[in-house]
Amino acid sequence: MEAVELRVGFVGAGRMAGGLARGLLRAGKVPASNVLASAPSDKNLDAWQESGCRTTHCNLEVLQESTLVFLATKPHILPGVLQEIRPAVGPHHIIVSLAAGVTLQTLQRAGAMVFARGSSAGDREAALLKSLLSSCGLCEEVPESYINIHTGLSGSGVAYVYLFAEALAEGAVKMGMPGGLASRIAAQTLLGAAKIMLETGEHPAKLRGDVCTPGGTTIHALHQLEKGALRATVMNAVEAATNRARDMAED
Ligand SMILES: NC(=O)c1ccc[n+]([C@@H]2O[C@H](COP(=O)([O-])OP(=O)(O)OC[C@H]3O[C@@H](n4cnc5c(N)ncnc54)[C@H](OP(=O)(O)O)[C@@H]3O)[C@@H](O)[C@H]2O)c1
Structure with missing residues (x-):
């Protein structure tokens, strides 16, 4: 799968999502027109539109339109969001939760990120994610138990x-x-x-x-x-x- 053909979605359009999207766009990993972000209000969405990304208030639309989906709401919102999007998740989706792990500064500047994969994420998905996130800095795949340690360290x-x-x-x-x-x-x-x-x-x-x-x-x-x-x-x-x-x- 070519990175440029990717459709990247963000459920939640705040600081973390915005920082990651800016990194991907700046590195030319995905055109802005292939990026779709959702949030309940327009508070953050206006800035996405200004950078050429598409926006919606419907989380399901993000799943329908994107292959790689970043879940970027606050952790306490996430269980409800998962419930809401579950029917739309298919085997072609790569779902990445940002709910723990890295700060905005890390994404934009310090550039040290780690990710852990769930049981159904294969080597191809992991390689794709690593290639995309590497455009924002150092990116390593780690066991899930390292994710909280990475928060404490980086x-x-x-x-x-x-x-x-x-x-x-x-x-x-x-x-x-x-x-x-x-x-x-x-x-x-x-x-x-x-x-x-x-x-x-x-x-x-x-x-x-x-x-x-x-x-x-x-x-x-x-x-x-x-x-x-x-x-x-x-x-x-x-x-x-x-x-x-x-x-x-x-x-
Ligand atoms: N562990 C770490 O080191 C670390 C550090 C920082 C962040 N994070 C994680 O990153 C995630 C995002 O943090 P953030 O700082 O980017 O938060 P944020 O700036 O407050 O953004 C949250 C976004 O979620 C949206 N949202 C709220 N309810 C929603 C719903 N039901 N469906 C879809 N979107 C919804 C908000 O919408 P509005 O635009 O309408 O307000 C906003 O766009 C959190 O899970 C946080 O824990 C982790």
């Missing part, structure tokens, strides 16, 4: 990274550098470190060791971070977000 993780960037910059402000410049340098530092991690595939502990001159500035700074239990605190944060995602999925 979905919520962008916020921990912003907090760290803010702290880095404020340290520089404290030492006399202007805030705007400090923020830009902090962001560039995170970007550079992330690129090197991805490009080399090295364990971060090895990369960290490589930049520590004996008796130098970096090891003095790292000693302070260890005293502040940065590592244990961040591990606790990932655990807390993962557990919260798991609880929300069970609600």
Whole structure:
């Protein structure tokens, strides 16, 4: 199946759906005229129309017109939506739930996504989804049990990274550098470190060791971070977000 021939539908047309659709359109994976989004109100649909997508208030129409369907309502709405669309779901459909896993920032920027397949989704469907989502960034297929962990690591993780960037910059402000410049340098530092991690595939502990001159500035700074239990605190944060995602999925 050619990606350009695909008809992609979104049940729910809010932030997550919009971010994903923008990524697919920007990458040219699907023409806007092949994208159909549904929502009860026009609140979000106007923006879809402006980008050339088709819209409807009827969820069933999305199923009737699309092969690949993203379910992008809030989780508490989803059971009712599933009930509503069930009669229209056929074997040709690939249904993807966004109800857990990734934030809008992840979709648009940080670009780390994971998906897990249900029992009737085959290799072809998984490959197609991976090819489409890869246009928005890194995309990996994982066992379903990793989905909540991904939320704790990456979905919520962008916020921990912003907090760290803010702290880095404020340290520089404290030492006399202007805030705007400090923020830009902090962001560039995170970007550079992330690129090197991805490009080399090295364990971060090895990369960290490589930049520590004996008796130098970096090891003095790292000693302070260890005293502040940065590592244990961040591990606790990932655990807390993962557990919260798991609880929300069970609600
Ligand atoms: N786990 C994570 O890391 C994570 C992070 C963020 C989001 N998410 C998931 O992504 C999903 C969407 O979140 P969001 O932030 O995009 O929400 P959102 O911006 O509030 O969008 C929800 C959309 O669903 C529509 N909707 C409401 N009831 C509906 C119904 N009965 N049938 C069809 N559409 C309906 C809304 O319509 P209107 O336009 O009329 O309001 C809106 O377009 C959620 O399940 C959320 O849990 C997961």
